[in-house]
Amino acid sequence: xSNTVKKTVTVPSQNLEVSxxxxxxxxxxxxxxxxxxxxxxxxxxxxxxxxQRGYLGGMxxxxxxxxxxxxxxGQKPVIRGIGLDLLEKMKIEAGEDFMSRYKDxxxxxxxxxxxxxxxxxxxxxxxxxxxLFHTVADQVLLxxxxxxxLVISNKSGRSxxxxxxxxxASGDADLAALAGVPFQxxxxxxxxQPGTMCYVVTGADxxxxxxxxxxTGERGQLERTVTEAQKNGDLPDGxxxxxxxxxxxxxxxxxxxxxxxxxxxxxxxxLTRAAIEGRQLIxxxxxxxxxxxxxxxxxxxxxSGDQVxxxxxxxxxxxxxxxxxxxxxxxxxxxxxxxxxxxxDIHLANASSTMTIKHLPKGESxxxxxxxxxxxxxxxxxxxxxxxxxxxxxxxxLRVMPNCFxxxxxAGIAAAMAGSAGVGFREVSIPELQRRLxxxxxxxxxxxxxxxAGVTVDAVTFETECK
Numbered sequence: 001x002s003n004t005v006k007k008t009v010t011v012p013s014q015n016l017e018v019s020x021x022x023x024x025x026x027x028x029x030x031x032x033x034x035x036x037x038x039x040x041x042x043x044x045x046x047x048x049x050x051x052q053r054g055y056l057g058g059m060x061x062x063x064x065x066x067x068x069x070x071x072x073x074g075q076k077p078v079i080r081g082i083g084l085d086l087l088e089k090m091k092i093e094a095g096e097d098f099m100s101r102y103k104d105x106x107x108x109x110x111x112x113x114x115x116x117x118x119x120x121x122x123x124x125x126x127x128x129x130x131x132l133f134h135t136v137a138d139q140v141l142l143x144x145x146x147x148x149x150l151v152i153s154n155k156s157g158r159s160x161x162x163x164x165x166x167x168x169a170s171g172d173a174d175l176a177a178l179a180g181v182p183f184q185x186x187x188x189x190x191x192x193q194p195g196t197m198c199y200v201v202t203g204a205d206x207x208x209x210x211x212x213x214x215x216t217g218e219r220g221q222l223e224r225t226v227t228e229a230q231k232n233g234d235l236p237d238g239x240x241x242x243x244x245x246x247x248x249x250x251x252x253x254x255x256x257x258x259x260x261x262x263x264x265x266x267x268x269x270x271l272t273r274a275a276i277e278g279r280q281l282i283x284x285x286x287x288x289x290x291x292x293x294x295x296x297x298x299x300x301x302x303x304s305g306d307q308v309x310x311x312x313x314x315x316x317x318x319x320x321x322x323x324x325x326x327x328x329x330x331x332x333x334x335x336x337x338x339x340x341x342x343x344x345d346i347h348l349a350n351a352s353s354t355m356t357i358k359h360l361p362k363g364e365s366x367x368x369x370x371x372x373x374x375x376x377x378x379x380x381x382x383x384x385x386x387x388x389x390x391x392x393x394x395x396x397x398l399r400v401m402p403n404c405f406x407x408x409x410x411a412g413i414a415a416a417m418a419g420s421a422g423v424g425f426r427e428v429s430i431p432e433l434q435r436r437l438x439x440x441x442x443x444x445x446x447x448x449x450x451x452x453a454g455v456t457v458d459a460v461t462f463e464t465e466c467k
Contacts, residue, residue, distance in 0.1 A: 016151065019159035022048040022130070023419040024412070025150065026167040027137050030058020031401040032385035032408035033169030034120050035082045039412025040167070041129035043436070045419050047412075048161065049124060050152065053306070054133045056120035058171060060401055061113050063309035064198040066246035066254025069400035070107035073341035074362035077106055081441040083405025089119045097249065110246035110254060113200075113303075137161075140178040145379045146424075147179055165415040165425070166381045169408055172266050173314040173375075173387035181375040183314040185264070187392055191349035194259035195308035196243070197278025201286070201299040206250040209295030220245065222293065229288050236284070239348060252302075256309070257285055261350050265310035274308035311347060311386075311399060318389025319426075320371035327366050327394050328358070329454035335430045336367035336444050337410035337437060340403050346396035356396065366454070367445060368398070370430060373411060379424035384411040410437060 024040045026033045029051030037049040049056075059065045068087060071079040087109060091099050094112040102109050124131055132154070139151035141160070149162040168175035173183055186192040218224055221241040229235040236258070244256035258281050263274045282304055289296040325331075327344065341364065346356035360366070372389040373382050383389075384407040386399035397403075413436050414428045421427070434448050 014158065017159045018149075018162055019152070019156075020048050020132075020161045020163075022046045022161075022163050024048070024165045024167065024415040025050065025161050025163040026169055026412075027150075027175045028058070028169035028171060028385070029053070029056035029120070029131070030169060030171055030385065031060065031083070031404035032171070032411070033058070033167070034086070034124060035405045035408030036167045036169050036384055036412035036415070037124050037129040038082055038127040039409045039440075040416045041127035041412075042440075043413050043416035045165075045416035047127075047129040048132060048163070049129055050132050050135050050137060050161070052134070052136050055117045056124065056131070057113070057116055058401075059309055060111050061117055062306045064113060064200060064254060064303065064305040065111065065309055065401070066198055066200075066244050066256050067108045067110050069342055069402055071402045072106050073360070073365050076363070078339040078341050078365050078443050079402040079406050080443045081406065081437070082409045083402055085441070086119060086123060086405070089123065090116050093119055108244075108246070110248050112248055137175060137178070140175065142179065145377060147378065147381055150175075164380065164419045167408075167411050167415055168375075168381060168383045168387070169385050169411070171310070171313070171385050171387060173316050173383055174266075176316050176375050176378070176381065176383055176387070177266075177314060179375075179378055179381060181378060181381070182317040183387075184317070185266075185314055186312060187349070192262075192264060192313070193311040193347045193349065193396070194261045195263040195265065195274045195278070195310055196256055196259055197274070197282055197305050197308050198254065198256050199282050199304040200248070200252060200254045200302050201289075201296075202252050202302050203299045204251050204253050205295040205298075206247055207295075209293065212294040225292050229292055234284075234288050234291065236281070253299075255285070259347065260308060263308065263310070265308075265313045271307060278308050279304055312392075312395060314387050315392070315395055316375045316383050316387055316389050318372045318376060318383070319374040320369050320389060322368065322372045322388070322390040322394045322398070324391055324393040326454075327360070327397060329456070330360060330364050330366045331454040332367040332445055332447070332450065332452035333369035334449055334451045335370040336448065337370045337373075337433065338368040338403065338406035339365040339443055339445050340368055340398060341365035342397050342400050342403060344393050344397045346393065356393070358393070365445070368403070368407065370410065370414070370433065373407060374425055379426065380418070382411045382414060382425045384408040406442065409440075409442060413437060413440070
Protein backbone atom coordinates (compact mmCIF):
# COMPACT_ATOMS: atom_id res chain seq x y z
CA UNK A 1 0.00 0.00 0.00
CA SER A 2 1.47 3.37 -1.01
CA ASN A 3 1.27 6.42 1.18
CA THR A 4 -0.11 9.49 -0.53
CA VAL A 5 2.13 12.51 -0.05
CA LYS A 6 0.11 15.69 0.28
CA LYS A 7 1.23 18.69 -1.68
CA THR A 8 2.35 21.66 0.40
CA VAL A 9 2.77 25.35 -0.36
CA THR A 10 4.89 27.89 1.49
CA VAL A 11 2.79 30.92 2.41
CA PRO A 12 4.62 34.27 2.34
CA SER A 13 5.19 35.96 5.69
CA GLN A 14 2.96 38.92 6.54
CA ASN A 15 3.17 42.06 8.63
CA LEU A 16 -0.20 42.17 10.38
CA GLU A 17 -1.90 45.05 12.13
CA VAL A 18 -2.66 44.67 15.85
CA SER A 19 -6.42 45.22 15.83
CA UNK A 20 -7.33 44.70 19.51
CA UNK A 21 -5.43 44.79 22.83
CA UNK A 22 -7.91 43.78 25.55
CA UNK A 23 -7.00 42.43 28.97
CA UNK A 24 -8.91 39.24 28.19
CA UNK A 25 -9.93 37.60 24.93
CA UNK A 26 -12.54 34.84 24.85
CA UNK A 27 -12.66 32.49 21.87
CA UNK A 28 -16.12 31.02 21.31
CA UNK A 29 -19.54 32.48 22.09
CA UNK A 30 -21.37 29.40 23.40
CA UNK A 31 -22.57 29.03 26.97
CA UNK A 32 -19.07 28.95 28.46
CA UNK A 33 -17.85 31.87 26.35
CA UNK A 34 -20.87 34.06 27.09
CA UNK A 35 -20.49 33.49 30.84
CA UNK A 36 -16.72 33.98 30.69
CA UNK A 37 -17.00 37.30 28.85
CA UNK A 38 -19.69 38.64 31.17
CA UNK A 39 -17.77 37.56 34.28
CA UNK A 40 -14.43 38.96 33.11
CA UNK A 41 -15.95 42.31 32.17
CA UNK A 42 -18.04 42.62 35.33
CA UNK A 43 -14.89 42.01 37.36
CA UNK A 44 -13.04 44.87 35.74
CA UNK A 45 -11.23 43.40 32.74
CA UNK A 46 -11.46 44.90 29.26
CA UNK A 47 -12.81 41.90 27.36
CA UNK A 48 -13.23 40.87 23.73
CA UNK A 49 -15.48 37.93 22.81
CA UNK A 50 -14.73 36.43 19.38
CA UNK A 51 -17.36 34.23 17.71
CA GLN A 52 -17.30 32.58 14.28
CA ARG A 53 -21.03 33.08 13.61
CA GLY A 54 -23.20 36.18 13.63
CA TYR A 55 -24.82 35.40 16.98
CA LEU A 56 -24.00 33.89 20.36
CA GLY A 57 -25.21 30.65 21.91
CA GLY A 58 -23.20 27.80 20.46
CA MET A 59 -25.04 24.49 20.48
CA UNK A 60 -28.16 26.12 21.96
CA UNK A 61 -28.63 28.43 18.97
CA UNK A 62 -26.42 27.23 16.10
CA UNK A 63 -27.31 23.56 16.57
CA UNK A 64 -30.86 24.15 17.91
CA UNK A 65 -30.46 21.93 20.98
CA UNK A 66 -34.11 22.15 22.04
CA UNK A 67 -33.82 22.53 25.82
CA UNK A 68 -31.40 23.39 28.60
CA UNK A 69 -30.27 20.36 30.57
CA UNK A 70 -31.04 20.41 34.31
CA UNK A 71 -29.81 23.21 36.52
CA UNK A 72 -30.74 21.26 39.67
CA UNK A 73 -29.65 18.11 41.46
CA GLY A 74 -33.31 17.14 41.76
CA GLN A 75 -33.74 19.15 44.95
CA LYS A 76 -31.98 22.49 44.53
CA PRO A 77 -30.22 24.46 41.78
CA VAL A 78 -26.50 23.72 41.63
CA ILE A 79 -25.97 25.93 38.59
CA ARG A 80 -26.60 29.49 39.68
CA GLY A 81 -24.89 32.82 39.05
CA ILE A 82 -24.70 34.02 35.46
CA GLY A 83 -26.11 30.80 33.96
CA LEU A 84 -29.27 30.87 36.04
CA ASP A 85 -29.72 34.59 35.47
CA LEU A 86 -29.56 34.12 31.69
CA LEU A 87 -32.13 31.31 31.84
CA GLU A 88 -34.55 33.48 33.80
CA LYS A 89 -34.07 36.43 31.45
CA MET A 90 -34.85 34.20 28.46
CA LYS A 91 -38.08 33.04 30.14
CA ILE A 92 -39.21 36.61 30.77
CA GLU A 93 -38.42 37.85 27.27
CA ALA A 94 -40.01 34.85 25.56
CA GLY A 95 -43.42 36.24 26.52
CA GLU A 96 -46.24 35.74 28.97
CA ASP A 97 -47.38 32.39 27.58
CA PHE A 98 -43.87 30.93 27.76
CA MET A 99 -43.33 32.35 31.23
CA SER A 100 -46.62 30.92 32.48
CA ARG A 101 -45.58 27.44 31.34
CA TYR A 102 -42.01 27.44 32.58
CA LYS A 103 -41.78 30.07 35.34
CA ASP A 104 -40.94 27.59 38.10
CA UNK A 105 -39.05 25.08 35.95
CA UNK A 106 -35.24 24.85 36.07
CA UNK A 107 -34.73 21.48 34.38
CA UNK A 108 -35.28 20.85 30.67
CA UNK A 109 -36.57 24.36 29.96
CA UNK A 110 -37.19 24.72 26.19
CA UNK A 111 -34.93 27.14 24.34
CA UNK A 112 -36.57 30.00 22.48
CA UNK A 113 -33.67 30.48 20.09
CA UNK A 114 -34.29 33.99 18.77
CA UNK A 115 -35.06 35.30 22.24
CA UNK A 116 -31.92 33.69 23.63
CA UNK A 117 -29.75 35.28 20.94
CA UNK A 118 -31.03 38.73 21.91
CA UNK A 119 -30.55 38.07 25.63
CA UNK A 120 -26.97 36.98 25.08
CA UNK A 121 -26.18 40.01 22.91
CA UNK A 122 -27.60 42.43 25.43
CA UNK A 123 -26.12 40.89 28.55
CA UNK A 124 -22.62 40.57 27.12
CA UNK A 125 -22.64 44.17 25.91
CA UNK A 126 -24.19 45.41 29.17
CA UNK A 127 -21.30 43.82 31.07
CA UNK A 128 -18.88 46.05 29.18
CA UNK A 129 -17.42 43.30 27.00
CA UNK A 130 -17.06 43.78 23.24
CA UNK A 131 -18.23 41.24 20.65
CA LEU A 132 -16.58 40.47 17.32
CA PHE A 133 -18.72 38.22 15.11
CA HIS A 134 -17.84 36.41 11.86
CA THR A 135 -14.27 35.91 13.04
CA VAL A 136 -12.00 32.94 13.65
CA ALA A 137 -8.61 32.62 15.33
CA ASP A 138 -6.40 30.56 13.02
CA GLN A 139 -2.92 31.00 14.49
CA VAL A 140 -1.41 31.34 17.96
CA LEU A 141 1.73 33.36 18.62
CA LEU A 142 3.83 31.97 21.47
CA UNK A 143 6.59 33.28 23.72
CA UNK A 144 7.79 30.47 25.97
CA UNK A 145 4.83 29.22 28.00
CA UNK A 146 2.75 32.29 27.18
CA UNK A 147 0.44 33.14 24.33
CA UNK A 148 1.56 36.53 23.02
CA UNK A 149 -1.15 36.98 20.41
CA LEU A 150 -3.77 35.45 18.13
CA VAL A 151 -4.04 35.84 14.38
CA ILE A 152 -7.69 36.37 13.52
CA SER A 153 -9.38 36.25 10.11
CA ASN A 154 -12.63 37.88 9.01
CA LYS A 155 -14.08 40.04 6.25
CA SER A 156 -11.77 42.85 7.32
CA GLY A 157 -8.76 40.66 6.61
CA ARG A 158 -6.15 39.16 8.94
CA SER A 159 -4.91 40.91 12.05
CA UNK A 160 -3.51 40.20 15.51
CA UNK A 161 -5.23 40.33 18.88
CA UNK A 162 -2.88 40.77 21.82
CA UNK A 163 -4.28 40.18 25.31
CA UNK A 164 -2.93 39.46 28.76
CA UNK A 165 -5.12 36.39 29.28
CA UNK A 166 -6.83 33.98 26.89
CA UNK A 167 -9.96 31.91 27.46
CA UNK A 168 -10.63 28.97 25.16
CA ALA A 169 -14.41 28.53 25.14
CA SER A 170 -14.51 27.04 21.65
CA GLY A 171 -16.00 23.74 22.86
CA ASP A 172 -13.36 21.88 20.87
CA ALA A 173 -10.21 23.22 22.58
CA ASP A 174 -9.34 24.85 19.26
CA LEU A 175 -7.17 27.54 20.79
CA ALA A 176 -5.44 25.09 23.12
CA ALA A 177 -4.72 22.74 20.21
CA LEU A 178 -3.26 25.58 18.13
CA ALA A 179 -1.07 26.46 21.11
CA GLY A 180 0.28 22.90 21.29
CA VAL A 181 -1.55 21.75 24.41
CA PRO A 182 -1.75 17.94 24.57
CA PHE A 183 -5.24 16.43 24.35
CA GLN A 184 -7.24 13.23 23.91
CA UNK A 185 -10.08 12.60 21.49
CA UNK A 186 -12.91 10.13 22.11
CA UNK A 187 -12.56 6.62 23.47
CA UNK A 188 -9.77 4.06 23.47
CA UNK A 189 -10.58 3.06 19.88
CA UNK A 190 -11.03 6.65 18.73
CA UNK A 191 -14.82 6.35 18.89
CA UNK A 192 -16.81 9.54 19.37
CA GLN A 193 -20.33 10.26 20.45
CA PRO A 194 -22.52 10.85 17.39
CA GLY A 195 -23.81 14.17 16.20
CA THR A 196 -27.48 15.14 15.97
CA MET A 197 -29.10 17.57 13.55
CA CYS A 198 -31.76 19.20 15.71
CA TYR A 199 -34.72 21.09 14.28
CA VAL A 200 -37.96 22.96 14.97
CA VAL A 201 -41.41 22.23 13.52
CA THR A 202 -44.67 24.13 13.58
CA GLY A 203 -48.26 22.94 13.10
CA ALA A 204 -48.24 20.38 15.93
CA ASP A 205 -51.27 19.83 18.17
CA UNK A 206 -50.16 19.34 21.76
CA UNK A 207 -53.60 18.45 23.08
CA UNK A 208 -54.01 15.70 20.48
CA UNK A 209 -50.50 14.40 21.24
CA UNK A 210 -51.22 14.28 24.98
CA UNK A 211 -54.44 12.38 24.28
CA UNK A 212 -52.47 9.85 22.24
CA UNK A 213 -50.05 9.30 25.13
CA UNK A 214 -52.87 8.89 27.64
CA UNK A 215 -54.87 6.49 25.49
CA THR A 216 -51.94 4.27 24.50
CA GLY A 217 -49.71 4.45 27.57
CA GLU A 218 -46.85 5.52 25.31
CA ARG A 219 -44.20 7.72 26.91
CA GLY A 220 -43.11 11.13 25.75
CA GLN A 221 -39.94 9.82 24.09
CA LEU A 222 -42.11 7.49 21.96
CA GLU A 223 -40.03 4.37 22.53
CA ARG A 224 -42.67 1.90 21.31
CA THR A 225 -43.55 4.06 18.32
CA VAL A 226 -39.92 4.58 17.27
CA THR A 227 -39.20 0.86 17.65
CA GLU A 228 -42.20 -0.02 15.49
CA ALA A 229 -41.12 2.42 12.78
CA GLN A 230 -37.58 1.02 12.80
CA LYS A 231 -38.95 -2.52 12.37
CA ASN A 232 -41.09 -1.30 9.48
CA GLY A 233 -38.16 0.41 7.80
CA ASP A 234 -39.59 3.91 8.26
CA LEU A 235 -36.71 4.95 10.55
CA PRO A 236 -33.06 3.87 10.46
CA ASP A 237 -31.58 1.68 13.20
CA GLY A 238 -30.15 3.40 16.25
CA UNK A 239 -31.51 4.74 19.50
CA UNK A 240 -35.02 3.46 20.04
CA UNK A 241 -36.51 6.67 21.33
CA UNK A 242 -36.50 10.41 20.78
CA UNK A 243 -33.76 12.01 22.86
CA UNK A 244 -35.69 15.22 23.41
CA UNK A 245 -38.87 17.08 22.48
CA UNK A 246 -39.35 20.64 23.74
CA UNK A 247 -42.70 22.39 23.35
CA UNK A 248 -42.01 26.09 22.84
CA UNK A 249 -45.73 26.70 22.29
CA UNK A 250 -48.70 24.34 21.84
CA UNK A 251 -47.86 24.10 18.14
CA UNK A 252 -44.07 24.68 17.91
CA UNK A 253 -41.73 21.87 18.96
CA UNK A 254 -37.97 21.45 19.02
CA UNK A 255 -36.49 17.99 18.37
CA UNK A 256 -33.27 16.28 19.42
CA UNK A 257 -33.84 13.06 17.48
CA UNK A 258 -31.56 10.50 15.92
CA UNK A 259 -27.83 10.29 15.34
CA UNK A 260 -25.23 10.81 12.64
CA UNK A 261 -22.32 8.48 13.30
CA UNK A 262 -18.59 8.75 12.68
CA UNK A 263 -18.43 12.54 12.97
CA UNK A 264 -15.34 14.34 14.23
CA UNK A 265 -16.44 17.88 15.00
CA UNK A 266 -12.88 19.19 14.51
CA UNK A 267 -12.90 18.24 10.80
CA UNK A 268 -14.67 20.40 8.23
CA UNK A 269 -15.20 17.40 5.93
CA UNK A 270 -17.05 15.52 8.67
CA LEU A 271 -19.16 18.54 9.56
CA THR A 272 -20.06 18.92 5.90
CA ARG A 273 -21.13 15.28 5.61
CA ALA A 274 -23.11 15.58 8.85
CA ALA A 275 -24.95 18.66 7.60
CA ILE A 276 -26.01 16.91 4.38
CA GLU A 277 -26.91 13.61 6.05
CA GLY A 278 -28.62 15.45 8.90
CA ARG A 279 -31.02 17.29 6.64
CA GLN A 280 -31.92 14.05 4.86
CA LEU A 281 -32.53 12.36 8.22
CA ILE A 282 -34.81 15.20 9.29
CA UNK A 283 -36.95 14.61 6.21
CA UNK A 284 -37.24 10.92 7.16
CA UNK A 285 -38.19 11.84 10.71
CA UNK A 286 -40.81 14.37 9.60
CA UNK A 287 -42.44 11.66 7.48
CA UNK A 288 -42.34 9.31 10.49
CA UNK A 289 -43.96 11.87 12.78
CA UNK A 290 -46.74 12.64 10.30
CA UNK A 291 -47.45 8.94 9.76
CA UNK A 292 -47.13 7.51 13.27
CA UNK A 293 -47.77 10.24 15.84
CA UNK A 294 -51.22 11.80 16.36
CA UNK A 295 -50.92 15.55 16.71
CA UNK A 296 -48.10 15.72 14.18
CA UNK A 297 -50.03 14.97 10.98
CA UNK A 298 -49.73 18.54 9.69
CA UNK A 299 -46.33 19.66 10.94
CA UNK A 300 -44.03 21.81 8.83
CA UNK A 301 -40.26 22.14 9.22
CA UNK A 302 -39.32 25.75 9.94
CA UNK A 303 -35.66 25.55 10.99
CA SER A 304 -32.83 23.02 11.06
CA GLY A 305 -29.51 23.57 12.81
CA ASP A 306 -26.90 25.73 11.13
CA GLN A 307 -24.58 22.90 12.02
CA VAL A 308 -24.91 19.41 13.46
CA UNK A 309 -24.95 19.24 17.24
CA UNK A 310 -21.60 17.98 18.55
CA UNK A 311 -21.27 16.20 21.90
CA UNK A 312 -17.60 15.33 22.05
CA UNK A 313 -14.26 16.25 20.49
CA UNK A 314 -11.00 17.11 22.26
CA UNK A 315 -10.30 16.89 25.99
CA UNK A 316 -7.23 18.78 27.13
CA UNK A 317 -4.57 17.41 29.46
CA UNK A 318 -4.78 19.72 32.43
CA UNK A 319 -3.23 20.06 35.86
CA UNK A 320 -5.89 17.64 37.14
CA UNK A 321 -7.97 15.13 35.21
CA UNK A 322 -11.47 14.66 36.60
CA UNK A 323 -12.25 10.92 36.49
CA UNK A 324 -15.31 8.76 36.87
CA UNK A 325 -14.38 7.77 40.43
CA UNK A 326 -14.56 11.48 41.37
CA UNK A 327 -18.04 11.63 39.86
CA UNK A 328 -19.32 8.49 41.57
CA UNK A 329 -17.80 9.30 44.97
CA UNK A 330 -19.25 12.84 44.73
CA UNK A 331 -15.83 14.19 45.58
CA UNK A 332 -15.21 17.76 46.69
CA UNK A 333 -11.91 19.51 45.96
CA UNK A 334 -10.15 22.40 47.70
CA UNK A 335 -10.18 24.30 44.42
CA UNK A 336 -13.79 23.67 43.36
CA UNK A 337 -15.21 26.34 41.09
CA UNK A 338 -18.53 24.61 40.29
CA UNK A 339 -20.74 21.64 41.18
CA UNK A 340 -22.10 19.09 38.71
CA UNK A 341 -25.06 16.75 39.13
CA UNK A 342 -25.91 15.93 35.50
CA UNK A 343 -25.78 12.22 34.74
CA UNK A 344 -23.10 10.52 32.67
CA ASP A 345 -24.71 10.49 29.23
CA ILE A 346 -22.57 8.93 26.49
CA HIS A 347 -24.50 8.41 23.28
CA LEU A 348 -23.95 5.29 21.20
CA ALA A 349 -20.98 5.44 18.83
CA ASN A 350 -22.75 3.44 16.10
CA ALA A 351 -26.23 2.14 15.34
CA SER A 352 -25.68 -1.24 17.00
CA SER A 353 -23.90 -0.11 20.19
CA THR A 354 -25.34 1.04 23.52
CA MET A 355 -25.89 4.26 25.44
CA THR A 356 -23.89 4.62 28.67
CA ILE A 357 -25.78 6.25 31.54
CA LYS A 358 -25.06 6.80 35.24
CA HIS A 359 -27.05 8.98 37.65
CA LEU A 360 -26.06 10.42 41.01
CA PRO A 361 -28.58 10.25 43.87
CA LYS A 362 -31.02 13.14 44.11
CA GLY A 363 -29.63 16.06 46.03
CA GLU A 364 -26.01 15.06 45.34
CA SER A 365 -23.27 16.52 43.17
CA UNK A 366 -19.51 16.50 42.75
CA UNK A 367 -16.98 19.28 42.60
CA UNK A 368 -15.32 20.62 39.47
CA UNK A 369 -11.76 21.68 40.35
CA UNK A 370 -10.14 24.79 38.91
CA UNK A 371 -7.10 22.72 37.93
CA UNK A 372 -9.01 20.77 35.27
CA UNK A 373 -9.35 24.03 33.29
CA UNK A 374 -5.60 24.74 33.32
CA UNK A 375 -3.90 23.29 30.21
CA UNK A 376 -0.47 21.79 30.66
CA UNK A 377 2.40 23.98 29.52
CA UNK A 378 0.55 27.30 29.15
CA UNK A 379 0.50 30.01 31.81
CA UNK A 380 -1.98 32.57 30.45
CA UNK A 381 -4.53 30.20 28.86
CA UNK A 382 -7.57 28.65 30.51
CA UNK A 383 -10.13 26.28 28.97
CA UNK A 384 -13.83 26.33 29.88
CA UNK A 385 -16.61 24.03 28.71
CA UNK A 386 -16.81 20.47 27.47
CA UNK A 387 -13.08 20.27 26.59
CA UNK A 388 -11.73 20.57 30.14
CA UNK A 389 -9.42 17.87 31.49
CA UNK A 390 -11.50 14.79 32.27
CA UNK A 391 -11.84 11.17 31.32
CA UNK A 392 -14.43 10.21 28.73
CA UNK A 393 -17.26 9.20 31.12
CA UNK A 394 -17.03 12.47 33.05
CA UNK A 395 -16.95 14.45 29.80
CA UNK A 396 -20.29 12.79 29.04
CA UNK A 397 -21.63 14.57 32.12
CA LEU A 398 -19.77 17.90 32.16
CA ARG A 399 -20.50 18.71 28.50
CA VAL A 400 -23.98 20.23 28.91
CA MET A 401 -24.76 23.95 28.77
CA PRO A 402 -25.55 24.67 32.45
CA ASN A 403 -22.17 23.25 33.45
CA CYS A 404 -20.52 25.27 30.70
CA PHE A 405 -22.03 28.46 32.15
CA UNK A 406 -20.56 27.63 35.56
CA UNK A 407 -17.08 26.85 34.24
CA UNK A 408 -17.12 29.90 32.00
CA UNK A 409 -18.05 32.20 34.87
CA UNK A 410 -15.15 30.86 36.94
CA ALA A 411 -12.74 31.26 34.01
CA GLY A 412 -13.86 34.84 33.45
CA ILE A 413 -13.44 35.88 37.08
CA ALA A 414 -10.05 34.14 37.23
CA ALA A 415 -8.95 35.99 34.09
CA ALA A 416 -9.95 39.35 35.56
CA MET A 417 -8.09 38.55 38.78
CA ALA A 418 -4.97 37.40 36.93
CA GLY A 419 -4.99 40.44 34.67
CA SER A 420 -5.35 42.84 37.58
CA ALA A 421 -2.50 41.18 39.50
CA GLY A 422 -0.26 40.76 36.45
CA VAL A 423 0.05 36.99 36.94
CA GLY A 424 -0.83 33.79 35.12
CA PHE A 425 -3.83 31.58 35.83
CA ARG A 426 -1.91 29.31 38.22
CA GLU A 427 -1.07 32.24 40.52
CA VAL A 428 -4.74 33.18 41.05
CA SER A 429 -5.79 32.96 44.71
CA ILE A 430 -8.27 30.08 44.91
CA PRO A 431 -9.93 31.28 48.16
CA GLU A 432 -10.44 34.73 46.63
CA LEU A 433 -11.78 33.22 43.39
CA GLN A 434 -14.21 31.09 45.38
CA ARG A 435 -15.23 34.08 47.50
CA ARG A 436 -16.01 36.13 44.39
CA LEU A 437 -17.92 33.28 42.77
CA UNK A 438 -20.13 32.84 45.84
CA UNK A 439 -20.56 36.60 46.25
CA UNK A 440 -21.71 36.79 42.64
CA UNK A 441 -24.25 34.00 43.03
CA UNK A 442 -22.47 30.73 42.22
CA UNK A 443 -23.01 27.55 44.24
CA UNK A 444 -19.91 25.67 45.42
CA UNK A 445 -21.49 23.18 47.82
CA UNK A 446 -21.95 23.17 51.57
CA UNK A 447 -18.26 23.59 52.48
CA UNK A 448 -16.47 25.51 49.72
CA UNK A 449 -12.71 25.13 49.76
CA UNK A 450 -12.74 22.03 51.97
CA UNK A 451 -11.71 18.81 50.26
CA UNK A 452 -13.85 15.73 50.84
CA ALA A 453 -13.08 12.36 49.28
CA GLY A 454 -16.80 11.53 49.25
CA VAL A 455 -18.23 8.04 49.45
CA THR A 456 -16.24 4.87 48.76
CA VAL A 457 -16.52 3.57 45.21
CA ASP A 458 -16.15 -0.11 44.45
CA ALA A 459 -16.52 -1.47 40.93
CA VAL A 460 -17.61 1.11 38.37
CA THR A 461 -20.80 0.00 36.62
CA PHE A 462 -23.03 1.81 34.17
CA GLU A 463 -26.59 1.52 32.98
CA THR A 464 -26.99 0.83 29.27
CA GLU A 465 -29.70 1.37 26.69
CA CYS A 466 -30.41 0.08 23.17
CA LYS A 467 -28.80 -3.33 23.46
